[in-house]
Amino acid sequence: MKLSNITNENLILINESFQTKQEALEKMTSLLKREGKIESEDVFLKALIDREAQSATGFENGLAIPHGKSDTVKEAAFVAATLEKPIEDWESIDPENKVDLIFLLAIPSAESDSTHLEVLAALSTRLTHDAYRQNLLAAKTPTVFMERLDKEKEEEAPVPISKDAPLIVGITACPAGIAHTYMSAEALENAGKELGYRVRVEKQGANGVEDPLTPAEIQEAEAVIVAKDVQVKRTDRLKGKRVVETSVAAPLKQAKGLIQRALEAPAYKGDSSSNEDEQEPENQSTWEEVKQAVLTGISYIVPVIIAGGMLLAFALFIAQTFDMQELYDTEGTFLNLMRELGGGMLGTLMVPILGAYIAYSIADKPGLTPGFAAGLASTLIDTGFVGGLVGGLMAGYLMKWMKANIRTSGVFSGFVSFWVYPVVSTIIIGVLMFLVIGKPLIWFNDSLVGGLESLSGANLLLLGAVIGMMVSFDLGGPVNKAAYAFCIGLMAEGNFLPYAAFASVKMVSAFTVTAATVLFKKYFDEYEQEVGKSTWILGLAGITEGAIPLMLKDPIRVIGSFLIGSAVTGAIVMSYQIGLPVPGAGIFSLFFLEGAGFFEGALIWLGAPILGTIISTALLIALKIQRYKKLQQS
Template sequence: MKMVAVTACPTGIAHTYMAAESLEKAARELGVEIKVETEGSVGAENALTPEDIASADVVIIAAATQVPKDRFAGKPILEVPIQDAIKNGKAVIERAMKLEKPAQMDYVQQVQKTKEEKSEARTGVYKHLMTGVSYMLPFVVAGGILIALSFAFGIHAADVEGSLAWALMKIGGGTAFALMVPVLAGYISYSIADRPGLAPGMIGGMLATSLGAGFLGGIVAGFLAGYITQWLKSVIKLPKSLQGLMPVLVLPLLSTAAVGLLMIYVIGTPVASLMNALTSWLTGMSEANAVVLGLILGLMMALDMGGPVNKAAYTFAVGLLGSQIYSPMAAVMAAGMTPPLALALATVLAKNKFTREEVEAGKVAWILGASFITEGAIPFAAADPLRVIPSIMVGSAVTGALSMAFGCQLMAPHGGVFVFFIPGVITNLPMYIVSILAGTVVSALLLVMLKPSVRPVQAAAQ
């Protein structure tokens, strides 16, 4: 049997490749030929050709973002959350193999299939949101770094019209950040309704920005535009000769009008009030409240290491950048770096408590942690979840709380240690580093205390 697959995660960094590796390994074990296209941060790699697709018996899509399926028309397609492919690639391959041989299902199989379908349906909203976030991220990263470079010339240097600092601020803050919410809303809608949803989503997002509803309004506008467009697509039936008007005229026009009117007259003002209240609370937080928020964000970042809870904390922090609130973003990135760094340190401090494979993985975890790829902790957590997950959660909570307590701010939502060298991107950098080191040491010590020895000390030292 021959299969093709596509893996994709919101950032296109770690989960994308981990899922691909898991599927390839499982396929080898089961004697299945597979080619996996990874939708990474630099675009599609190992891209599937028309010949690959034509010769495939089954298509697997393991994604947390929207993957267009037009090119797979006529092929059996198995869609699974990307976490399923990472955790149990063999089960995914086995499910795909069954698509080739449809048979009468007994009652137990029908119940199981229904459960799986419901589970996959529940990932829909998350998948649409993450699609929007993945398209928004490059605007936020580029805009945030350009704003920081502007501040490097002086806190008020951008006030001088025509200066380089002013130009950088105009590009980063006035343009890149201005596009952040419309792009978020547009691609949430695109994920739901495909291309006809893009225009109403972006226009709804632009209205959210102009009405002061911020990223919360953008999320509402994106889902509203997507589901309205999808509904219109199902109820409007035109003659075949006029079908070409649907995606370029009928659907965008009607959906844009509906979303725009709802945003202006119904949704925009209440969401703007909620956004203003959230902004006021965050900017006026006492130190105690800041510490609690940092602690919660830290726990979320370590709980599922790149999963839905982690991405919820990350999305919250990224969304606040457009409102010039930078402290949560600093706490989130620091807390996300801590788990892989802690596990890397633990493999150095207590080699006898890790297998040889884990010690080797610990060397890579240094790089992943420094790059803000929390997923570097997943192999360790999968092998010993009851000890590893609580340990890294405590360390990340410490890091997040300290980052907020020290008033650290981060203007670029990614990059790890590589943005430390850009002037102005992080405020109070020395204490930010202290926060990361403190959480890393706490988690590493907990791991050393909690994990049992798996091999003699002499053998571990070799």
């Protein structure tokens, strides 16, 4: 797009001395009126202020792009201004932003989805490049400024990053391996382009390792960013490189800062005591290590749980739909085998896999064998999910101690790795599980299950509310996963009520984003509105991460609103004692609800999140209106 076509020299201000944002908006609006671009200054100024109340129009590196859409605008135009002294209190995405370059856009309402987006895209793309921005700031006259508007290719480095630019590599991994893993990778890549770096990110997600880093890329890299909430694979590759470790959500907020930190980070030393392919992260507290290990274990059992649950659902659906209950119950038939396969994945495999990968997170590959043994022992003595979790942690730390204290080299290293480690650790774990902690774990598990089964009235309401708030607190993060682990553990013991509440609540945040952004567009920017159009679909699939973009922009108001509606939803579903024995089915869970007839169960299970959505949406809009009024007053 040729920007000079929608402005002129009379709409260019050079080295202005605005003291406040309000003064800048008023002066630039008056220029639009003088040039015949708008009919009413007051109407357009109100449109500008309304837009300012929705979200920040200041960005970073001194840039602000206020914009108003109104019927009073005769034709699309913009006013540009360079400032002699920056405006320091312009509300911006970067809190440290001091505005010295302003582009004020005036767009007719009829062109809000065409010209508006086209101009914004053209400006934002060009202004991310420092050379282009500096050339505009250096212009001494409106004529020179106009000449430079459309010379981004001559005046700045080419948009594609040079193949000779320094390389930054990264690894992203989250517990579910779905949303955060890929969103964080994209944020790092975009930040690298803006800073002039090539960025290559390996995603360790739900589909395994995608876009793996090559040895040559790691060797060439100036620094490495590891954004993770679970243990990542093959960290030994990073020895000797500058490495910064952070949470998987951090790049969504501060990707540029992470790149700068990585370039100044110390060299990663790895774990010299291990001969395995994967190494221990450094400088990690025990609590962080335990939390990461549990999240890693959960991330590995999620696909097993979903697959097992859907196999059971498939067999049950066929049996009920085609009146094949006898085949379903007859040993050796296809339906019975599918039922047994699904049940085996949930009842036999789930806990050993949990224990194995918790231990794997702590002690790498040697931890797998005692971890599996701990999980299997838990299944044999009926300590359930809790036993697998505790046993996996014991196996991991036992193997970590053995690796640090039982070392050898040469011909004996293979004997230690393939005999001493697995055999000795499995024997020790078996003794501990069967003779030491087995009975306390059985007592704890039975007490927990029995206590929950005896809950009624207000206690059920409270449990449902707590589960609901945990689901929406961090939208797929550690708190959400803790609620998931709790509900799945109880499901394995035959208590299906908590998971029904969990699955129902997952729709609240997604539905709220769609309802708020579609029905109350005034309080949300274009990006948020676009996100809202499809978030409800993710909610039907049981995916909460779709609400993350809205949460990141305004966490206190958004999360606060989600929590209230989610608590109400969880409390309602639990109070009616609706059960759900099939995990991961999303909206299709309606067909597998227990504790009520089909229509009654569907009305409660689906009606509760709709009510929760109404509550959360009302609260969110009320908080947005309050903020809007404060901004208008200021």
